[in-house]
Amino acid sequence: QVQLVESGGGLVQTGGSLRLSCTASGRTPTNFAMGWSRQAPGREREFVAAIGMIASMTHTADSVKGRFTISRDYSNNTVYLQMNDLKPEDTAVYYCNTARYYTSYVQGTSYDYWGPGTQVTVSS
Numbered sequence: 001q002v003q004l005v006e007s008g009g010g011l012v013q014t015g016g017s018l019r020l021s022c023t024a025s026g027r028t029p030t031n032f033a034m035g036w037s038r039q040a041p042g043r044e045r046e047f048v049a050a051i052g053m054i055a056s057m058t059h060t061a062d063s064v065k066g067r068f069t070i071s072r073d074y075s076n077n078t079v080y081l082q083m084n085d086l087k088p089e090d091t092a093v094y095y096c097n098t099a100r101y102y103t104s105y106v107q108g109t110s111y112d113y114w115g116p117g118t119q120v121t122v123s124s
Contacts, residue, residue, distance in 0.1 A: 035079070036048040093117040
């Protein structure tokens with residue numbers, strides 16, 4: 001089993017920034033991809049960003065491209081989501097997840113493990 005713990009959510013005004021963190025622990029594979037998804041009230045869960053086993057291997061949703069940046073500390077299995085220029089439509093619960101293969105994120109297939117989520121609220 002792999003455990004994921006997110007942190008960094010909160011309340012921010014439009015145009016503000018937040019940085020989410022997520023650390024994977026437990027029986028983590030030697031190589032795995034990490035990513036973020038989000039779910040707004042009344043909407044389906046959607047992909048946000050993912051990063052593979054090298055820092056240049058990233059995939060970001062069009063809705064957040066240019067505003068959100070995903071990065072990773074490979075030494076301690078931590079993934080970050082830097083969110084800038086936040087908008088009210090970014091309000092959602094943000095979930096960290098992992099996948100054995102980076103292509104799972106690119107192809108939109110299922111992920112292996114999920115964190116409990118962290119709330120991000122952007123006020124107008």
